[in-house]
Amino acid sequence: MQLNFACTQCGRCCQNHRVPLSVHEATAWLRRGGDVHLLCDAIAWPAEPAQGDAPAQYRRQRSFAAASGALPVRVGVILAASFPGRCPHLMGDKRCSIYAERPLVCRIYPASINPFEPLGAEFKASKACPPEAWDAHGPAFARAGQLVDAATLPLIDEARRRAVQEMPAKQRLCDALGIRVAAMANEGFAVHQPARAELLAALQQCSDSDGGAAADSPPGHWQLLSPQPQTLQILHEVGAQAQHAHQAAGLAVEYLDLHAPTP
Numbered sequence: 001m002q003l004n005f006a007c008t009q010c011g012r013c014c015q016n017h018r019v020p021l022s023v024h025e026a027t028a029w030l031r032r033g034g035d036v037h038l039l040c041d042a043i044a045w046p047a048e049p050a051q052g053d054a055p056a057q058y059r060r061q062r063s064f065a066a067a068s069g070a071l072p073v074r075v076g077v078i079l080a081a082s083f084p085g086r087c088p089h090l091m092g093d094k095r096c097s098i099y100a101e102r103p104l105v106c107r108i109y110p111a112s113i114n115p116f117e118p119l120g121a122e123f124k125a126s127k128a129c130p131p132e133a134w135d136a137h138g139p140a141f142a143r144a145g146q147l148v149d150a151a152t153l154p155l156i157d158e159a160r161r162r163a164v165q166e167m168p169a170k171q172r173l174c175d176a177l178g179i180r181v182a183a184m185a186n187e188g189f190a191v192h193q194p195a196r197a198e199l200l201a202a203l204q205q206c207s208d209s210d211g212g213a214a215a216d217s218p219p220g221h222w223q224l225l226s227p228q229p230q231t232l233q234i235l236h237e238v239g240a241q242a243q244h245a246h247q248a249a250g251l252a253v254e255y256l257d258l259h260a261p262t263p
């Protein structure tokens, strides 16, 4: 499938979204008075995958080792700007008030950082862009399933590099904030919402910390959330600490269900 794309500057991608941020971007976002949440998910990791298993290696590089009861897991953490409705930086004329400093993800959209997301009809349908943005007369966006937009490719490389580089800081951040709840990957996310000042202080502390990987910190006893009775049953059988996603509120987190019907 070939895709052509030209942004219509409709501003739809600046509304009703969470914007993934780097550690540096999250700090800046908080300092401007915005809110940042931590989205945590986990995947069972009983053994190391083969070197040739590209999706598993990709996941491994973007997560840290932990444990839930007897079950080894890897935990992923996304720092995300969160706002109900419009982004606080979206102006009335649909321009971005922090355009020169906007997050990398805003510069990359509608392209995806995930190299395993097929660039087809489903990809197009999942984006906020109106149909006219995908007009065949627009600049080439993807050819034969590969992104060809020359301006975006280096930005994606940068986002991928940064995601790997920041994992130790994110592990330290979870330790500093006492975060120990994650949703099962591909089902949802546990959304942690620390107070702005607390998160700012923790980000400062964790990004200043020296020493690369936080390998010496204890793996912790992570609680896993799932809305699926079958998933919960399997997790309990392998000795994991798991709770129904409906009990997330009791753990002071929200559960974001990736498969909930769109209202």
Ligand code: SF4
Pocket (backbone or CB within 6 Å): 013, 014, 015, 019, 087, 088, 089, 090, 091, 095, 096, 097, 098, 099, 102, 103, 106
């Ligand atoms: S920071 Fe700017 S580009 Fe990014 S979502 Fe907000 S208004 Fe849109």
Ligand code: SF4
Pocket (backbone or CB within 6 Å): 006, 007, 008, 009, 010, 011, 012, 013, 014, 109, 110, 128, 129, 130, 133
């Ligand atoms: S939703 Fe798509 S077309 Fe509209 S401003 Fe965002 S990137 Fe451009």
